[in-house]
Amino acid sequence: MDQQLFEKIIKKWRKRSNPTETLTLNQIANMVLLSGSSKNASIIGTTLSLFIQYFYPPKGSYGHKWGVNWTTVQRDHPHLFDQQPRPGQPPEPPTSRELLDDMKLALTDEIAEVKRELNDHPLNAWVQHELGMAGDGSFLYESYVELPRDTEFPIPEGVGIFLKFPRSVDPYLVEATLLSYDALNSLIIFEVTRPLSSRHVGTQFTIIPRLEELLVALKARLSALESAKAALSWRLLRGDFTPERRSWNGPVSKLGLDNPQ
Structure with a gap:
């Protein structure tokens, strides 16, 4: 179980736009376990401590952010780096869950940054x-x-x-x-x-x-989107712009339209 969680942490971290970015335990828990609760942060902290040779622990007595030692990870766990697409082959598009997870994590990071800056x-x-x-x-x-x-x-x-x-x-x-x-x-x-x-x-x-307040509201809307699989937003995120034909038997309002329209 510890090994599986370690690999999941590495895979999720590697997909970030900046894999060298340092994160708090709560941020890592939110990224991997979909909730940055204290309990999940404790689970993440235990796993990172078990595999400490693959991470950079927080610096100083007031440090709280962890980083990944990618050189050591690639040396000892090359299979975690074998998922790159072949030359000329496009990468697999992210799943709906991965898109949501990335957006939620980005919002969580932004909220933390707002608090720190203030x-x-x-x-x-x-x-x-x-x-x-x-x-x-x-x-x-x-x-x-x-x-x-x-x-x-x-x-x-x-x-x-x-x-x-x-x-x-x-x-x-x-x-x-x-x-x-x-x-x-x-x-x-x-x-x-x-x-x-x-x-x-x-x-x-x-x-x-x-x-x-704005960021929290956006995060709540993302959570609502998760259960609306047929929403137009998903098609926009996936780049799926193919029109879908649907029958319509109701009235059509022509108010404000000219003849060509």
Whole structure:
């Protein structure tokens, strides 16, 4: 069983776009066992420890990511590398399960990266100007953002954000939408549904992007797609664009169509 799990780990890892990338035990568990739970991470950790000569363990007391020693794996387990297509023969297309697994793992990695980036580099800001009310009834503000030197602003325009104030300011967490970013002057414009109080305007706050909410929602949609085998999305993912003929006896609406259409 340990040998089978080891080989499965290697095969899954090798299919990644960057096989040299290091991963946490939870990420490996999600990739191989389809769930990054603590129990599965423990199973993966035990297996990696049993085959430690084929992996690079985390470095330092605070390290948590593992890598694969591909040179040693290829030397001792060449059969795991014998699945390359012959010259002129196209590789076998990935299965539906493999496509979903890869997408879920990519989303899990992205969520972890968002958390790490926010923890390492918080975005502090101050309101500079109140820009008044927009046509839709929202309220606009311009704020200065403190960024480390040579660091790009990590939040795309149009994404929802939280403005996190000290708990002495009520409410200390305000939902907003990032509208624009001026890289030259390090200024952002955001909108809120209710005007900020004078205490909000005069207090430093931290910007927290709500990208994670979007990623979690996408992951949930992928899970739903797994049970819908006839969905159009599968045909798009597999590159199967052949039209399927189906009989239709219902009425056809010609509204908005010209004669050739």
